[in-house]
Amino acid sequence: MPRYIIRRIMYLIPLFFGVLIIVFVASRLAGDPVRLMTVQNPRITPEARDNLTAYYGLDQPLYVQFFLFLSQLFQGNLGNAYAIRGGTAVTTLIGDYAWLTFELQLAALFLSLLIAIPIGIISAKKQYSKLDVTVTTTSLVGTCIPIFYMGIIAIIIFSYILGWFPYGGAHSILPERYPFGSYVLDELWHMALPTAVLTFATLAPIVLLVRSSMLEVLRQDYILAARASGLSERSVIYKHALRNTLIPIVTYVGLYFGAMLAGAPVTETVFNWPGVGRLFVEATTKLDFPVIMGITVFITIMTLIANLVTDITYGYIDPRIRVE
């Protein structure tokens, strides 16, 4: 097993650098941040502009810039932001924002798995029943609604009309507004609506996957054998079928987690959630190269770790993989 893991890691390293090179080159082509910063200053001289360009190291050739970035990266330093939050270190910025992103995504992923797996199983057990048709139709429609649209509708209904939840942000501005004066409760209260929407969006495809995977497993010969040997239906489904049903789910969840992180800009913009996704949108608009690169590094590493964990879990629960 350790050899398998090491081989997988070796395999992911070139992928990581591939992504970095593409994003690095693309972001440098995206425009001149110095011009963007100074465009509103009528008294700026060309010399001052050149000084600023040299200060950020943008006068160097592209490959020199890239190697500087890499050498910093290996020291765990992602540089300082140009303008966001007055030029804070990018690692500090990500440290401050990442947790809020994780909190939302992990809560939604966990909740949707918790809800989707039983629903998918019941739906497969009673294939073509009224319940099954309702579940599959709802899930299919659920996969077609853009998540930001779902968010807008939720905000209209639950924030504006009913007034149950705040319409954005992660915290109340004034500590006096905290429910029962608790910071934690305040955050949970703000989290409720985004988590619910993200859960529903994540839930729909997982339900469909669990259902089809379960149906596939129930058609296998060993299930017939289990039934023939007189096992109860409960034991057939939850002991024999469920384990094999979960194999595709594990792969899916691993890959999906990366997609969820990459989709964070949309979710976080709708709910005004101060996470890395919204930070990325801000950085791209302002051409803040260090922040763009920092978040790309962060999200790519997270995606790769999710892939790695998926591979390892996969090898663990499906013995056929290990043998190969």
Added chain:
Amino acid sequence: MKRKKSARPKLQVQNEKTRSKGVSQWNIAWRRFKKNRAALVGALIVGFVIFLAVFDALVAPFPPNATPGFYTGETRSPPSLKYLFGTDYIGKDVFSQVVYGARSALFVGFASAAIAMSLAVLVGLISGYYGGIIDNILMRITEIFLVIPFLLILLVFLKVITSISPSGGGLSMVVLMIGLFSWAADARIIRGEVLRVKSSQFIEASKALGASKTRIVFRHVFPNVLHIIIVLTTLMIATAILVEAAISFLGFGDAAAITWGQQLQKANEAVKEAWWEGVFPGLFITLLVLGFSLLGNGLRDALDPRLRE
């Protein structure tokens, strides 16, 4: 698999007895598709949106980007008989704008899917059929595209486009970018399918008859993976429409184009005062994506030769 193979000759004999000659694979697929109610609903929805896109000027009561409510003080007025879906912040008729959005949505869907699927088919066929070092290189590139944070890279590239030409390439550039970054997963699926077909005996047979590699790829392999390609294309159209909406919503789309995503973005500033501004364009995105998804699922069931009963 083995049982199915032995059952096949029997099926053919039956077919010859009961049907006249010329029942092609496509005839069989069409017959199965007709029976699938969900797929027909999907086809109907897509047909409806195509109708809107073709006859938009006839259906919409006002010309594109007209602001009939601006002069009469009817900005952000709720849905009424005059303005079916209400008006927006400068008095545009939301219903007309939604109708004009149909054409952009279909353009985005079809064009992005065309680009992405051409790449996917090319990579999938070459990688799967030729194998060896070409396969290795192509699959490593595919993997980079698979782990790349999709939306983030799209935003950066769209920024590149607007910086190179300030007027932007418009919607076509958005389409190009979506196409260039969404082929990887489908290329992998097609490659897998090519590998499956490649090991079948009829390929072996035509090799033995001395067919060239190109002939085998285009005459024998391609037609046998075509059904997968059709299904993936339909689903890709749905995804592309969703992605364009998300990009526009974040403010990185083509601001001059009339798209449902753009309308949602502007509406998001005032969901409290004017819910109708965003609710209707969003409804149409959902409807069209649902249409293509149902169509894709229906085609999958109809075209899969392994599902033949």
